[in-house]
Amino acid sequence: MVEFLVVALPLMFATMASYEASRWYMTREAVSLALLEAGRAGSVNHTRPQAIEAAFLDALAPLYAPAGAFFSPHERMLHQQKRFEQDHGQLAWDIVITHPDVAEFADFMQKDLPIAVKTGNPAINNNYQHRQHQQYPRGPASGSTIYDANTLQLQARYLYVPVVPGMRTLLRTVFGAIDASGSPLATHGVLPISAAITIEMQSHPVLWLSEQTPHVRYKQRHAFASSPGPLRKSNAKAGTGDFNSGNGDTISSNASQPATPNATHAGDAAASQARTDAVAANSQHQPSVTLANNESPESALSADSACVP
Numbered sequence: 001m002v003e004f005l006v007v008a009l010p011l012m013f014a015t016m017a018s019y020e021a022s023r024w025y026m027t028r029e030a031v032s033l034a035l036l037e038a039g040r041a042g043s044v045n046h047t048r049p050q051a052i053e054a055a056f057l058d059a060l061a062p063l064y065a066p067a068g069a070f071f072s073p074h075e076r077m078l079h080q081q082k083r084f085e086q087d088h089g090q091l092a093w094d095i096v097i098t099h100p101d102v103a104e105f106a107d108f109m110q111k112d113l114p115i116a117v118k119t120g121n122p123a124i125n126n127n128y129q130h131r132q133h134q135q136y137p138r139g140p141a142s143g144s145t146i147y148d149a150n151t152l153q154l155q156a157r158y159l160y161v162p163v164v165p166g167m168r169t170l171l172r173t174v175f176g177a178i179d180a181s182g183s184p185l186a187t188h189g190v191l192p193i194s195a196a197i198t199i200e201m202q203s204h205p206v207l208w209l210s211e212q213t214p215h216v217r218y219k220q221r222h223a224f225a226s227s228p229g230p231l232r233k234s235n236a237k238a239g240t241g242d243f244n245s246g247n248g249d250t251i252s253s254n255a256s257q258p259a260t261p262n263a264t265h266a267g268d269a270a271a272s273q274a275r276t277d278a279v280a281a282n283s284q285h286q287p288s289v290t291l292a293n294n295e296s297p298e299s300a301l302s303a304d305s306a307c308v309p
Contacts, residue, residue: 016164024160024191027063031093031158032195034059038095039199043152046115046123046206049216052095052154056216084161088188092159095216099153099198100124100205102218107139108132108149115204122207124149150201159184160191 034056041055042048061074070076081092109122116123124146125132132146139149162168168189176186184190212218 016167020162020164020167023163024193027158027160028193028195030060030063031156031193035095035154035156035195035197038156039152039154039197042097042154043199043202046203047097047100047152047201047208048206049097049208049212052097053213053216056093056095056156084159090159090184090188091215093215094157096155096219097153097216098155098219099151100149100207101142102207103142104139104144104149105205105207106141107144108136108146109207113204115206119206121209124205126150126201126204150205151198152201152205153198154196156195158193158195159188160193162189162191 037059038052038056042052045051057074057077061072061077063073064077064080065073067073067076070079084092105122105124108124110116110125111122113123113125115121129146129150136146138145142149162171171189171191172186175183184192207218209218
């Protein structure tokens with residue numbers, strides 16, 4: 001009997017650990033696939049956070065099949081995630097939009113795009129990128145190219161809840177002893193799954209600050225107030241074409257014209273100095289090429305060159 005226990009207990013533990021590990025791996029693959037679908041939805045819907053969230057949840061729903069007592073796997077998924085968030089006080093999953101970022105919108109936004117006029121949000125032109133790059137190689141605030149600004153990058157984190165009895169207690173005990181930072185492993189006994197994706201935009205990127213969701217948000221929520229370059233606070237006036245950033249701040253219509261280190265608008269010495277400081281801070285990137293007198297920045301492209309949103 002003693003010999004049986006000595007052999008059986010480790011074998012049972014190894015079996016349960018193998019099952020948990022295989023389930024975690026399956027969940028990781030499902031999260032990666034769901035993030036891919038979210039990226040595709042964002043690339044054709046102007047990086048709209050609501051479209052990204054809906055696509056992610058739709059692709060993740062099969063992981064919660066069968067539905068059991070619920071109407072559908074999707075309903076069961078929402079119920080379990082809501083219950084987890086209520087019990088533990090943190091999100092079951094979240095997606096961060098890391099690109100295009102606020103500095104790239106500051107450099108490349110174009111106010112006369114149809115989607116920008118319709119929504120009142122800053123937008124970047126997705127058309128004629130090669131011509132835009134020739135006229136304006138790099139933005140002074142971001143150090144990025146127009147190709148970078150038209151690339152969607154998402155980072156996701158999903159908290160995997162073990163199902164084997166005692167596994168969460170074991171994780172809390174082990175990681176609680178070696179990790180004092182309050183990580184999900186130490187505090188809740190759950191395993192974080194991280195995934196990232198980079199995909200080219202198939203529509204004009206738009207900055208939806210006012211439409212962020214609790215689960216899908218931008219990496220820099222309040223960067224408008226302190227971002228260098230042409231993106232700055234101003235007093236909004238009717239008919240001036242100023243954008244509303246969604247959090248009460250306004251973006252001057254001058255931001256639609258990308259700035260170069262040698263281009264200074266009359267009466268705008270402070271903004272020019274800010275752009276100069278931004279260029280100095282990004283000295284590790286290639287310096288911007290000064291536009292010739294017969295050239296115009298990419299935001300000067302006519303609205304006819306923009307596709308219908």
